[in-house]
Amino acid sequence: MLSKYGKRPGSEIITVNDKMQSGYSYILTENEGSNFQNGFAPDLSPAEMLELGVFGGKYLTDCLKEFPASWFHKAKLSPGHYDTRVNYFRVRASQPLSVWRKRGWLTPEDPRGWFQWYCRYYLGRRINKVDEWQIERWKGIKRHVSQIAHNCRPFDLSCRPRQRQALLHWAYDSRKM
Numbered sequence: 001m002l003s004k005y006g007k008r009p010g011s012e013i014i015t016v017n018d019k020m021q022s023g024y025s026y027i028l029t030e031n032e033g034s035n036f037q038n039g040f041a042p043d044l045s046p047a048e049m050l051e052l053g054v055f056g057g058k059y060l061t062d063c064l065k066e067f068p069a070s071w072f073h074k075a076k077l078s079p080g081h082y083d084t085r086v087n088y089f090r091v092r093a094s095q096p097l098s099v100w101r102k103r104g105w106l107t108p109e110d111p112r113g114w115f116q117w118y119c120r121y122y123l124g125r126r127i128n129k130v131d132e133w134q135i136e137r138w139k140g141i142k143r144h145v146s147q148i149a150h151n152c153r154p155f156d157l158s159c160r161p162r163q164r165q166a167l168l169h170w171a172y173d174s175r176k177m
Contacts, residue, residue, distance in 0.1 A: 012124070018062045020111045028124035032068075036121075040135045042171030046119045050075035054169050055094060056082030059115060067119055088175075089157070093165035105137075114138070118171060141170045148177050 012028040033045060044052070050060070050071055057078030064072055076086045084092050100106050100113050109130055110117040117134045144163050152159030157175060164174035 014066060014123075014125075016063075016066055018066070020062075024109070026109075026120065026125045026127075029126050030124040032123055034124075037131060037135055040138065042118070042138070043173035043176070044168070044171045046115075046122050047071040047075075049115070049168060049171060050077075052076070052168055053086045053088040054165075055087075055115065056084055056092065057086030058082045059112065060119070063116075067123065071119075087165050088168055089161040089165040091161050091165050093162045094169060107133075110134075115169065138170055141167065141172065145172060145174075145177065148174065152177070 014026050014028065016022070016024040016026075046067070047070065051074040053076040057076050058081065060067065061077055061079040078086050082092070084090055087093070097106075097112075106113055107117075107130055109127060110120065114134055114137060117130065118138075121131060121134070144167050148160055148163060148167075154177070155175075157164065164177070167174040167177075
């Protein structure tokens, strides 16, 4: 099967040159959106997340060339600054990058964190140890799903908006809870 770039998995090389990474290259070994590790089943694709509004619209604004243009057709972006009005729940629900660095949540491969990893994984990049670590982190966020279920009426989107926005940042569709 050909990738969206018209090549077979394993032959597509992506080279990154943005504000946080220069000269980094990776190979797409899987077709976009397929062959995920067992137990890793996000509710949302990167394009769906961007369309809903995540990370104040600021997250990938200098990375548009790395990812498919279709991901950004309906994306809610704010290139100049983080804008809570862009977020689906209109609240800030993420730590600054400095906190992510301090807590060891970033890798050399993905200096922007989990969502960058997820975008690249979804696109077809695989790095076993990094993938396993990030998927375990994703599974750990599920505790917030339980907290919403325990503390909110079903589909009451006004209940725990910060927690719901944070779940959107991790590809859990908190609008369905």
